[in-house]
Amino acid sequence: xxxxxxxxxxxxxxxxxxxxxxxxxxxxxxxxxxxxxxxxxxxxxxxxxxxxxxxxxxxxxxxxxxxxxxxxxxxxxxxxxxxxxxxxxxxxxxxxxxxxxxxxxxxxxxxxxxxxxxxxxxxxxxxxxxxxxxxxxxxxxxxxxxxxxxxxxxxxxxx
Amino acid sequence: xxxxxxxxxxxxxxxxxxxxxxxxxxxxxxxxxxxxxxxxxxxxxxxxxxxxxxxxxxxxxxxxxxxxxxxxxxxxxxxxxxxxxxxxxxxxxxxxxxxxxxxxxxxxxxxxxxxxxxxxxxxxxxxxxxxxxxxxxxxxxxxxxxxxxxxxxxxxxxxxxxxxxxxxxxxxxxxxxxxxxxxxxxxxxxxxxxxxxxxxxxxxxxxxxxxxxxxxxxxxxxxxxxxxxxxxxxxxxxxxxxxxxxxxxxxxxxxxxxxxxxxxxxxxxxxxxxxxxxxxxxxxxxxxxxxxxxxxxxxxxxxxxxxxxxxxxxxxxxxxxxxxxxxxxxxxxxxxxxxxxxxxxxxxxxxxxxxxxxxxxxxxxxxxxxxxxxxxxxxxxxxxxxxxxxxxxxxxxxxxxxxxxxxxxxxxxxxxxxxxxxxxxxxxxxxxxxxxxxxxxxxxxxxxxxxxxxxxxxxxxxxxxxxxxxxxxxxxxxxxxxxxxxxxxxxxxxxxxxxxxxxxxxxxxxxxxxx
Numbered sequence: 001x002x003x004x005x006x007x008x009x010x011x012x013x014x015x016x017x018x019x020x021x022x023x024x025x026x027x028x029x030x031x032x033x034x035x036x037x038x039x040x041x042x043x044x045x046x047x048x049x050x051x052x053x054x055x056x057x058x059x060x061x062x063x064x065x066x067x068x069x070x071x072x073x074x075x076x077x078x079x080x081x082x083x084x085x086x087x088x089x090x091x092x093x094x095x096x097x098x099x100x101x102x103x104x105x106x107x108x109x110x111x112x113x114x115x116x117x118x119x120x121x122x123x124x125x126x127x128x129x130x131x132x133x134x135x136x137x138x139x140x141x142x143x144x145x146x147x148x149x150x151x152x153x154x155x156x157x158x159x
Numbered sequence: 160x161x162x163x164x165x166x167x168x169x170x171x172x173x174x175x176x177x178x179x180x181x182x183x184x185x186x187x188x189x190x191x192x193x194x195x196x197x198x199x200x201x202x203x204x205x206x207x208x209x210x211x212x213x214x215x216x217x218x219x220x221x222x223x224x225x226x227x228x229x230x231x232x233x234x235x236x237x238x239x240x241x242x243x244x245x246x247x248x249x250x251x252x253x254x255x256x257x258x259x260x261x262x263x264x265x266x267x268x269x270x271x272x273x274x275x276x277x278x279x280x281x282x283x284x285x286x287x288x289x290x291x292x293x294x295x296x297x298x299x300x301x302x303x304x305x306x307x308x309x310x311x312x313x314x315x316x317x318x319x320x321x322x323x324x325x326x327x328x329x330x331x332x333x334x335x336x337x338x339x340x341x342x343x344x345x346x347x348x349x350x351x352x353x354x355x356x357x358x359x360x361x362x363x364x365x366x367x368x369x370x371x372x373x374x375x376x377x378x379x380x381x382x383x384x385x386x387x388x389x390x391x392x393x394x395x396x397x398x399x400x401x402x403x404x405x406x407x408x409x410x411x412x413x414x415x416x417x418x419x420x421x422x423x424x425x426x427x428x429x430x431x432x433x434x435x436x437x438x439x440x441x442x443x444x445x446x447x448x449x450x451x452x453x454x455x456x457x458x459x460x461x462x463x464x465x466x467x468x469x470x471x472x473x474x475x476x477x478x479x480x481x482x483x484x485x486x487x488x489x490x491x492x493x494x495x496x497x498x499x500x501x502x503x504x505x506x507x508x509x510x511x512x513x514x515x516x517x518x519x520x521x522x523x524x525x526x527x528x529x530x531x532x533x534x535x536x537x538x539x540x541x542x543x544x545x546x547x548x549x550x551x552x553x554x555x556x557x558x559x560x561x562x563x564x565x566x567x568x569x570x571x572x573x574x575x576x577x578x579x580x581x582x583x584x585x586x587x588x589x590x591x592x593x594x595x596x597x598x599x600x601x602x603x604x605x606x607x608x609x610x611x612x613x614x615x616x617x618x619x620x621x622x623x624x625x626x627x628x629x630x631x632x633x634x635x636x637x638x639x640x641x642x643x644x645x646x647x648x649x650x651x652x653x654x655x656x657x658x659x660x661x662x663x664x665x666x667x668x669x670x671x672x673x674x
Binding site: 024027059081146148149150 | 164168170172186
């Protein structure tokens with residue numbers, strides 16, 4: 001099934017919005033001196049919390065997690081906005097979101113120290129953004145609007 | 160590649176540009192609202208550091224070695240020796256090994272890098288033999304060697320404090336004994352012309368306070384009371400801020416002690432090997448006392464009025480001296496106190512919950528002190544002014560009062576937001592590593608253990624001892640001198656009397672007596 005042009009345009013907008021969100025999450029952490037994900041890790045609950053608590057116990061692991069968050073979020077955001085290597089970026093983003101979701105699953109009977117701005121049961125915004133990123137993975141758009149169009153196979157989509 | 164490709168390829172770049180410009184603008188705005196105030200403030204009210212020691216020494220003998228003696232090598236005595244740079248070699252080896260295992264453990268590095276203040280110890284006196292023996296080795300470890308490297312000779316062990324004080328090769332003494340021995344030792348030392356560093360509480364009874372002040376003033380010795388908060392960057396800064404009237408009128412100060420561990424409640428470990436043979440119980444008691452030998456009383460003396468001053472001399476004095484440093488309060492006109500033994504029912508007779516109200520009508524101010532030894536929930540130290548509130552500990556956090564006239568323009572223009580701190584001054588004490596006990600963590604959170612000096616984390620007790628030694632060399636007056644000590648001790652004893660006699664205790668400032 002061919003997608004309508006308007007649908008493609010909406011997907012492009014979606015890609016850029018998610019990119020903006022990631023980029024700002026990353027940049028905000030860079031600008032906040034002494035930011036660390038330690039508190040977030042410690043706050044983890046649910047069936048997978050043991051993994052995040054184990055990470056929190058090791059200073060080295062926390063440092064790595066901090067670094068992966070800051071660099072990951074910023075780089076993924078940048079790539080999605082400019083439209084380059086979008087598929088690896090989308091996979092990376094989905095993995096990060098999966099971690100966020102699994103560390104703080106909105107299960108019944110669990111409440112977290114870190115305040116959230118909405119009300120969730122099983123489904124939260126991380127999960128929705130994650131599924132949207134998978135959707136974008138199945139329908140790449142960087143070769144239509146994005147640096148990918150200039151760098152790789154410029155002829156493919158010119159018709 | 161045609162023009163259409165180029166345009167569509169680069170279409171998202173302006174979005175990135177927009178993002179970067181927005182972030183830059185947002186950051187600028189945040190910086191302005193948060194830090195401009197402080198910058199403006201420092202420009203209008205330059206915060207000048209007070210210097211106790213003159214820049215250049217006037218005496219030629221400025222760098223001579225100061226020869227010390229230590230009386231008491233218990234928990235605090237050991238800490239004081241360590242802060243002065245004298246650590247038991249076995250302990251230093253332990254720190255070194257710990258640092259090799261865990262790079263974050265900075266205890267060894269801190270000790271090795273600490274400045275050498277050119278002092279030696281020529282004597283030690285402790286009534287428990289193993290402590291005296293251990294101390295005699297630690298105090299000989301001037302070069303900071305580990306067990307395998309140490310080859311020094313132990314320093315001389317004195318059987319009585321009088322012999323130590325009167326020893327001709329000792330210029331000054333550090334007193335870290337139970338409170339009830341402070342006054343006789345200070346008096347003995349001062350009469351012998353020896354300078355004194357004494358732990359808080361300065362004295363055990365009200366009468367002693369006058370005697371101690373008299374002899375220290377008459378003999379002119381350099382006296383420092385062990386309130387190391389005097390060296391903490393956050394208190395020095397808070398003092399400057401208050402002097403510059405940033406809080407408006409402060410009519411209420413809230414301070415507290417919040418501890419919840421056996422150690423914090425003075426239930427210290429009693430060494431298994433302690434017996435009547437190696438504890439000099441006879442000398443421990445003052446003439447006229449005839450309590451039967453008790454290891455519990457000897458090692459946990461802080462739990463009984465006979466030897467200590469309870470929460471009033473032990474913990475209230477910390478809080479009082481911090482506030483006296485910042486607010487120059489002096490002795491309160493009226494004191495009431497209440498509390499009881501509500502948790503540690505272990506035979507002690509000093510309260511474990513203790514609340515004191517100190518009234519300063521001439522200053523239009525109340526200081527409220529509240530202590531619990533069975534809950535460690537942190538209660539911030541608050542200076543509540545009508546223009547702003549200061550939370551003071553290892554760092555300084557200030558909030559504006561929404562109704563403040565002084566800051567009204569800054570609030571209206573959005574430069575200060577009442578719900579956010581408008582001053583958040585951190586000397587960097589979050590770097591503290593390897594805090595091993597709850598009691599240590601407690602003292603650190605209240606800004607009593609470490610401070611930042613020249614960008615380095617520094618032990619406040621080291622700085623306090625250094626200041627005392629420098630004052631001996633340069634004939635200057637230390638920050639916690641006898642006048643400050645007089646105020647500290649009188650206030651502590653007024654609180655104790657108010658509690659024990661269940662009455663309002665008043666201070667007649669002219670006659671210098673309590674009513």
